Amino acid sequence: MQRHKPKRPGPGAGLRKPNGVKGPAGKDKFNKHKKRPNNPKNEEHSKSKLAATELEIQQLQAKYEEINADEIKIFKHFPLSQKTQKALAEFKYTNPTPVQRESIGPALLGKDVLGAAVTGSGKTLAFLIPVLEHLFINKWSRSDGVGAIIISPTRELAYQIFETLKKVGKHHDFSAGLIIGGKNLKFERTRMDQCNILICTPGRLLQHMDENPLFNTSSMEMLVLDEADRCLDMGFQKTLNSIIENFPPDRQTLLFSATQTNTVQDLARLNLKDPVYVGYGNGEGTPTVTSSSSISVTESRAVLKVPELLQQSYVVLKLEDKLTMLWSFIKNHLKQKIIVFVSSCKQAKYLYEIFCKLRPGVGLLALYGTLHQDRRIAIYEDFLRKSHVVMFATDVASRGLDFPSVNWVVQLDCPEDVSQYIHRAGRSARNKSRGECLLVLTPSEEEYMIGALKEQLNLDIHCVQIDPKKLFSPRVKIEAFLAQFPELRATAQRAYLAYLKSVFLMRNKRLFNVFSLDLDAYAQSLGLAVTPRVPFLEKFLWRQKQLQKSKNTQDDEVPELDEKKVLPKLSKSQAFAASEDDDDDGDDFIKLKRRDHEVEGGPIDLAEIDIKKENADDDDDDANKEEDEATDELLVVPKREKLVTKAALAKKALKKNLQVNSKLKFDDEGETVANVRNQMKSLVAKNQKNQDKHKDDDGGISLVLSKNLMAEEDEYDKQRFRELVKKRHKIQREKLRKKAERQQAEEEDDEAEAQTAVADGDDGDSDSDHSVDLSWLPDPDKIYSKKPTTSEPNNQRHEKVPESESASEDDDDEDDQDEPVHKKSKLTHKMNLLDTEAIAANLLGS
Numbered sequence: 001m002q003r004h005k006p007k008r009p010g011p012g013a014g015l016r017k018p019n020g021v022k023g024p025a026g027k028d029k030f031n032k033h034k035k036r037p038n039n040p041k042n043e044e045h046s047k048s049k050l051a052a053t054e055l056e057i058q059q060l061q062a063k064y065e066e067i068n069a070d071e072i073k074i075f076k077h078f079p080l081s082q083k084t085q086k087a088l089a090e091f092k093y094t095n096p097t098p099v100q101r102e103s104i105g106p107a108l109l110g111k112d113v114l115g116a117a118v119t120g121s122g123k124t125l126a127f128l129i130p131v132l133e134h135l136f137i138n139k140w141s142r143s144d145g146v147g148a149i150i151i152s153p154t155r156e157l158a159y160q161i162f163e164t165l166k167k168v169g170k171h172h173d174f175s176a177g178l179i180i181g182g183k184n185l186k187f188e189r190t191r192m193d194q195c196n197i198l199i200c201t202p203g204r205l206l207q208h209m210d211e212n213p214l215f216n217t218s219s220m221e222m223l224v225l226d227e228a229d230r231c232l233d234m235g236f237q238k239t240l241n242s243i244i245e246n247f248p249p250d251r252q253t254l255l256f257s258a259t260q261t262n263t264v265q266d267l268a269r270l271n272l273k274d275p276v277y278v279g280y281g282n283g284e285g286t287p288t289v290t291s292s293s294s295i296s297v298t299e300s301r302a303v304l305k306v307p308e309l310l311q312q313s314y315v316v317l318k319l320e321d322k323l324t325m326l327w328s329f330i331k332n333h334l335k336q337k338i339i340v341f342v343s344s345c346k347q348a349k350y351l352y353e354i355f356c357k358l359r360p361g362v363g364l365l366a367l368y369g370t371l372h373q374d375r376r377i378a379i380y381e382d383f384l385r386k387s388h389v390v391m392f393a394t395d396v397a398s399r400g401l402d403f404p405s406v407n408w409v410v411q412l413d414c415p416e417d418v419s420q421y422i423h424r425a426g427r428s429a430r431n432k433s434r435g436e437c438l439l440v441l442t443p444s445e446e447e448y449m450i451g452a453l454k455e456q457l458n459l460d461i462h463c464v465q466i467d468p469k470k471l472f473s474p475r476v477k478i479e480a481f482l483a484q485f486p487e488l489r490a491t492a493q494r495a496y497l498a499y500l501k502s503v504f505l506m507r508n509k510r511l512f513n514v515f516s517l518d519l520d521a522y523a524q525s526l527g528l529a530v531t532p533r534v535p536f537l538e539k540f541l542w543r544q545k546q547l548q549k550s551k552n553t554q555d556d557e558v559p560e561l562d563e564k565k566v567l568p569k570l571s572k573s574q575a576f577a578a579s580e581d582d583d584d585d586g587d588d589f590i591k592l593k594r595r596d597h598e599v600e601g602g603p604i605d606l607a608e609i610d611i612k613k614e615n616a617d618d619d620d621d622d623a624n625k626e627e628d629e630a631t632d633e634l635l636v637v638p639k640r641e642k643l644v645t646k647a648a649l650a651k652k653a654l655k656k657n658l659q660v661n662s663k664l665k666f667d668d669e670g671e672t673v674a675n676v677r678n679q680m681k682s683l684v685a686k687n688q689k690n691q692d693k694h695k696d697d698d699g700g701i702s703l704v705l706s707k708n709l710m711a712e713e714d715e716y717d718k719q720r721f722r723e724l725v726k727k728r729h730k731i732q733r734e735k736l737r738k739k740a741e742r743q744q745a746e747e748e749d750d751e752a753e754a755q756t757a758v759a760d761g762d763d764g765d766s767d768s769d770h771s772v773d774l775s776w777l778p779d780p781d782k783i784y785s786k787k788p789t790t791s792e793p794n795n796q797r798h799e800k801v802p803e804s805e806s807a808s809e810d811d812d813d814e815d816d817q818d819e820p821v822h823k824k825s826k827l828t829h830k831m832n833l834l835d836t837e838a839i840a841a842n843l844l845g846s
């Protein structure tokens with residue numbers, strides 16, 4: 001059945017793009033057309049353009065019925081608009097992939113399509129080309145509103161589809177909008193009604209439907225669900241049902257996924273009419289078209305496949321050895337692009353942080369749902385660009401993301417089922433490229449998981465034995481880092497709990513058994529010296545015990561529940577704590593990732609567990625939102641005695657007005673050191689001290705105030721220091737002056753003695769007449785002034801007052817006066833030219 005909108009008058013195919021909304025088209029063109037006055041030439045031109053478009057549309061439509069998938073070898077063989085063909089050629093899309101060959105034809109004819117094809121086989125183009133062609137054929141214009149809505153389960157995938165649409169719709173003028181959580185809601189609100197193609201995540205779309213009066217989907221003619229099985233699973237059930245209610249029933253629906261849905265209910269919900277199945281049926285892996293007049297999905301199952309060029313292997317390890325294995329693996333693959341999948345964001349965060357500290361020698365990234373949206377997109381683009389990098393990711397990155405040249409996918413935590421395995425593994429070996437996938441299993445997971453893979457995928461996956469010589473344990477370093485950084489330790493504790501919760505909440509209890517894990521060993525492997533308590537397990541055990549007791553009272557013959565059997569490997573600390581009624585730490589609010597499952601293989605009744613909030617996984621924010629609403633029966637835990645905490649005791653003491661102890665500091669001599677605040681001398685500090693006295697101490701400090709106080713104090717300290725220096729110099733100068741006076745007095749005494757001797761005619765020594773008078777020579781023990789007073793005779797200059805002394809008379813505040821005296825004395829020992837001349841003249845004269 002071909003459902004085409006009646007051709008409508010309008011400005012023709014594509015002349016607009018709403019202001020500010022990113023899209024494949026430019027809006028300037030439209031505005032120019034609007035402003036331009038009616039020019040007969042322009043009118044003629046646009047008329048002929050319209051006529052050409054009309055003719056092109058008629059010719060294309062005529063060819064739709066003749067499309068034969070087997071004959072299509074290149075895109076040119078498809079009756080596609082010139083604008084689409086041009087863009088395809090520009091981006092080197094020449095030959096359609098099998099899923100494109102099979103699905104584009106029926107989609108162009110307006111049929112509903114269920115497309116299943118291996119990961120990386122080009123499903124995005126398989127639905128984007130029909131969307132563009134549909135709007136083109138129907139001459140969609142801005143005034144026609146939303147024509148097609150594409151729904152993706154994750155924001156990154158929606159962003160990626162949007163980017164591909166920008167490429168392939170480059171020459172069309174339709175407007176497109178990316179409507180995902182974490183973006184500006186107001187901005188989207190004002191622009192949405194002007195978009196022709198919307199790419200959205202379910203939660204955000206529903207939010208607009210509910211809150212945005214401008215948003216109207218009555219014109220919508222095409223609905224696409226990418227990763228349809230995920231969109232339709234119970235995580236999104238309520239949201240998607242509400243969304244679908246708002247859509248016109250007479251629309252075309254395209255569903256695509258590598259693991260397609262095959263439940264009758266899903267297809268009925270979507271109101272599919274005569275759907276065409278692509279990639280269902282023969283089990284050979286080549287997509288086949290099966291037209292059916294009624295939905296009989298039991299006969300046709302989507303073919304589950306992994307890419308042909310993907311090499312798969314698995315390794316069996318104890319949980320506590322995973323980190324060592326991962327570290328060794330990364331160290332051995334430094335020149336590769338690797339994605340490591342874990343089951344919770346807290347694990348991804350911890351691995352990223354601890355590996356950053358360990359520095360493996362390759363770039364590291366982490367992509368998980370609790371990051372800010374802009375950061376998520378930045379990391380996504382970073383990983384796209386880089387060629388040697390390791391990215392720790394949750395399943396938010398497992399579906400649809402098209403990272404080029406990923407060498408390895410490491411599934412560090414066991415996938416929930418075969419579908420999840422396929423999607424994770426499919427991030428590598430995309431579009432005929434090679435890649436490898438390593439699945440890490442614990443001994444208890446091996447049998448079930450490998451059995452399921454072999455059965456459902458017909459896989460011959462081989463087990464890898466690890467060479468112990470190639471294992472390097474980073475345990476000691478990790479422990480050291482955790483001891484050094486308390487925040488990192490807290491992240492490790494959260495990662496530990498998050499992993500246990502994810503295992504505990506898995507539906508398949510035969511595959512995931514939290515009680516088979518050695519929790520102490522696991523905690524140690526993360527670098528934790530003490531095994532953290534696991535409140536939700538304690539609560540669960542308590543509940544089990546209560547159930548057992550009530551059963552026993554009803555039927556005495558039933559043996560009592562043996563706790564050791566229920567919790568074979570639960571650490572001693574937990575077993576002990578579990579037996580007591582302990583306090584909640586607020587960390588036991590748990591949110592199920594998926595709620596469409598029955599619990600398999602175990603005695604655990606999940607409905608009775610307190611399920612509220614947890615980010616064990618973040619596969620999609622919208623799914624989580626819905627799951628939040630699905631909070632169930634609360635576990636009734638009896639009231640317990642209140643714990644006496646330090647904070648409570650402190651409060652009690654404060655109430656009683658008890659004198660709180662004050663802190664005293666002592667120096668090395670045992671003297672008390674005064675409070676620093678009390679020593680502050682500046683005016684501001686004193687004022688502040690007074691204010692503090694009249695104010696209750698709220699325990700905090702004001703950084704701004706403290707900064708000002710310190711600046712003031714600093715000024716005060718500097719001034720005090722200057723004064724001290726001056727004082728010291730003064731004392732030094734005084735000492736020197738006294739010394740000089742003493743020496744002068746001694747010399748005068750000597751001279752007087754000598755003169756007395758001459759006057760007495762004492763020539764005791766015959767040589768004395770001939771002896772030279774050297775009394776005028778400078779005394780080497782004295783300090784001489786640098787600048788002798790010119791008015792004084794040369795021979796007296798040497799007797800001048802030492803410089804320091806004269807300086808003291810000049811100016812005490814001179815900077816150079818502060819220099820230590822012993823330095824200056826060295827300088828003054830250098831005689832100037834006049835001194836030397838005087839000496840020479842005296843010598844000659846004598």
Ligand SMILES: Nc1ncnc2c1ncn2[C@@H]1O[C@H](COP(=O)(O)OP(=O)(O)OP(=O)(O)O)[C@@H](O)[C@H]1O
Binds near residue numbers: 121124
């Ligand atoms: N006809 C084509 N020729 C060449 N490359 C193509 C063609 N179609 C798609 N591709 C490229 O193949 C890669 C994978 O395409 P796409 O992401 O659509 O795969 P997918 O089937 O949606 O994968 P997944 O199941 O993981 O979502 C992309 O890089 C895309 O550009």
